[in-house]
Amino acid sequence: MHVALGSVWLLATAVVAVPVKDHPFKAPGKGDLRSPCPLLNSLANHGYLPRNGRNISSEQFYTGLADAVNLERALGDGPIAGAISTSTTGLPDTANLNDMAKHAQIIEHDGSLSRADTYFGDANSFNLSVWRQTKAYFRTPLITIAQAEQARQAAVRNAQRTNPEFSLADGEKTISVLETALYLYMFGNGTNGFANRRWTEILFEEERLPFEEGYARPKTPMNLPDLLVIAGKLNAVNVTAGGIYGRHHLF
Template sequence: MGILNKIAKPFINLFIFSWDFVLFILNVITPNLKPGHVVPAGHPGHNLQWPEYVPPKEGDSRSACPMLNAMANHGILPHDGKNIPFREMSAKIRTTFNFAPSFCLFVPKFAADFLDRSYWSGKFDLADLSLHSKKAIEHDASLTRQDVALVPDQSKPDLGLVHDLLKQATGTMPDGSPRLTIPDLSRALSKRRVDAERTNKEHYTEDLGHNMFGSSNSSTMLTLFGGSINDLTPMLTEEKFADNWEPRVLSRFGLTFAKFNFTVIPVERGVDKKAIQKLEASENSA
């Protein structure tokens, strides 16, 4: 990262989060978008019509993020997942998932920074985002991937982990189908962190920053997908959009950090590794 970028970074972040708060207020005082009209006209997914799903082929680049992979699998991002401008990713995440523009600037710019590239002119491959370091996004104890020390290729989901997660659902959607809740995700993260620490003894790392990223990634299942198991199953197993899916965030200016934290913080605060360890010890002694 250049010296000028390092100097400018705190000021850029201050601008982004101030902007985000303004958008949060605007969302409160303006009417929501109508269901069925979340994705703007002229963009993939408008009127619930997504481009054809094509699984990745040999040589295609994929990340540890199911949603970015799904965008490539549907051709919203380049299908090979390579040479993607950071600014293009920002724009397409905005229209595909209805994240606020502040969100769509911060996260890709954060990625550009930890890859030591320019957000304004730089490009990346999806696999680059799986960089495992303290300054990056990829973290141990993912709910859909084994730790990178155990499985270096983070491009594909671990279906065992995914199905374990989906079975955690205790809630119910309006149509009667199963739904993940905040306590479900907290419990799943608790179990996953205990298990990852046990199976990845030599290399497991955990800190507040990566734990918050883990809870943030998990919380998209509740915000964008409403916790719906019917919608999450194709996304997490095949990394594709469910038929007739659209983001469940109806806010006119998209999902802001300010609003997102109403989900992320309760999810992370509900994580209780000691309770899981105590339960396992009790079951083992029974």
């Protein structure tokens, strides 16, 4: 049944969408700031957020996420509030994108899918070696929930093995699961998984929204209840005996 659903979704996503002309991709230049989050970086690279990554207001964060990928406000509340609360801009209700790189405070955590741990020096920039280990688990054109969770847990295992100061508190575990749920939600079939692998690779590797490859802003807002359904399915995947931490509750 999963194969059939996945085949239907692959056909559906094969339709090429017209790129959003008002938001062309432009790679960051010298002095532009970026975060540990490929989605937020993509929004800046397309101009949905200020391209320099600086002095971004909370409303700009919310509007950019809604305009680009139709993300409802509740999904941005935590990271945006966290960035504002630890902002280095010196201006009220604003943050720089790299303010989100503060270790274990907002969204950055050990065992990332595409970043090295803070222990190794740079947890903010894309790390090809880490990402290659992650995407090795994406064995089909559509990423299943099981593949995504295998990749997530492998990233945590690799970090545990190589980082003598590895730490992943309960809140960070939740962020780790929700990050994986988010790309499955963005590029997949509702709450069923089957994320388009190529689109996912583009988001992480190029920090670009894959409009040219057929992605289109969803008509229905991406919402918290659906994201939690996917997160619950990830949490139920028994990759090892009980998973890395055993079965744990998200909240």
